[in-house]
Amino acid sequence: MTNRLWTKAALLLLPLAAxxxxxxxxxxxxxxxxxASSANEVAPAAAQAPVADGxxxxxxxxxxxxxxxxxxxxxxAPALERRLxxxxxxxxxxxxxxxxxxxQAARQRLAFALDGLPRxxxxxxxxxxxxxxxRGLDPAETRANLDAILSELRTRGIPAMLTGMVAAPxxxxxxxxxxxxxxxxxxxxxxxxxxxxxxxxxxxxxxQMLSDGKHPNAAGVEAIVxxxxxxxxxxxxxx
Numbered sequence: 001m002t003n004r005l006w007t008k009a010a011l012l013l014l015p016l017a018a019x020x021x022x023x024x025x026x027x028x029x030x031x032x033x034x035x036a037s038s039a040n041e042v043a044p045a046a047a048q049a050p051v052a053d054g055x056x057x058x059x060x061x062x063x064x065x066x067x068x069x070x071x072x073x074x075x076x077a078p079a080l081e082r083r084l085x086x087x088x089x090x091x092x093x094x095x096x097x098x099x100x101x102x103x104q105a106a107r108q109r110l111a112f113a114l115d116g117l118p119r120x121x122x123x124x125x126x127x128x129x130x131x132x133x134x135r136g137l138d139p140a141e142t143r144a145n146l147d148a149i150l151s152e153l154r155t156r157g158i159p160a161m162l163t164g165m166v167a168a169p170x171x172x173x174x175x176x177x178x179x180x181x182x183x184x185x186x187x188x189x190x191x192x193x194x195x196x197x198x199x200x201x202x203x204x205x206x207x208q209m210l211s212d213g214k215h216p217n218a219a220g221v222e223a224i225v226x227x228x229x230x231x232x233x234x235x236x237x238x239x
Contacts, residue, residue: 054090055236056119057081060106060149061127061163064198065097067221069210074218076127076225083222083229089238094121102131103145110149114156123235124153125228127163127198129182136171139178146182150190161193161235162186163228193235195228 059065059077067075077095084091096113098105106128114121126149132142146162153160164183167176187194199216201223202208208220216224233239 054092055122056117057084057091057093057232057236058096058113058117058121058124059093059127060110060113060124061097062101062106062131063097063099063215064130065125065127066095066099067097068099068215070218070221074221076221079221079225080229080232083225084233087229087233087238089233089236091122091236097127100131101128102135102137103128103142103149107145107148110152114152114158120156121158123232124158124160125163125232126150126153126160129179130165133165133167133171133179136175139167139175139182142179143182143186146186147189150186150192154190159192159235160190161195161231163195163198166197193231195231198224198228201227 057080059080061076065076067077072078075095076097077093081091081093084093094117098109101109114124126146128146128149129142132139132145150160150162162183165179167179169176171179183194183196186192202216202220205220208216208223210217
């Protein structure tokens with residue numbers, strides 16, 4: 001993504017940060033730290049059977065992967081699975097996303113999520129950091145958590161890819177410089193594919209976003225997976 005596109009994306013994220021409550025951008029925090037679930041929230045991995053002889057892909061992220069306020073078949077994981085199938089890639093995409101997750105929360109549940117799978121994944125797509133940014137958390141902490149997640153995947157011999165996020169401009173130039181550099185630098189460090197900004201081409205378009213202006217609707221998800229699927233396919237070693 002060029003600097004111009006990064007700037008445009010960051011400007012579109014400004015109202016999201018302004019609308020964010022201390023509980024997180026989804027506003028889903030419940031008493032005792034529980035999170036409200038969405039229709040497409042992560043299900044027990046063992047309950048999802050992978051396609052026989054197919055690839056196993058895990059979508060490990062927050063509400064942007066979890067299908068916030070969408071139908072069970074409208075979220076990122078099922079949409080990506082359909083898109084890959086249409087391209088001739090036999091794959092089962094597990095929804096291992098939790099709305100409201102920060103990178104720290106995701107880091108803490110990674111081992112549990114992986115250990116609950118029926119077998120080792122062929123690819124884990126890591127899509128996290130948006131909640132960190134909207135809460136103004138220290139980019140150094142976000143970087144450390146994502147680094148730990150990618151390190152764990154590498155230790156387990158599991159291929160990974162990253163989908164990135166950008167900082168809202170009201171957080172300041174220093175914050176944006178530190179935050180925006182996380183994704184390309186970690187992708188280079190671990191040698192993993194990077195889709196620079198998950199909401200690129202979708203955020204700011206009312207026809208592709210929910211009324212909250214923060215999450216893609218079903219049409220937005222389809223637009224996202226159309227762009228992401230070729231990178232996923234290549235990461236799986238498919239043409």
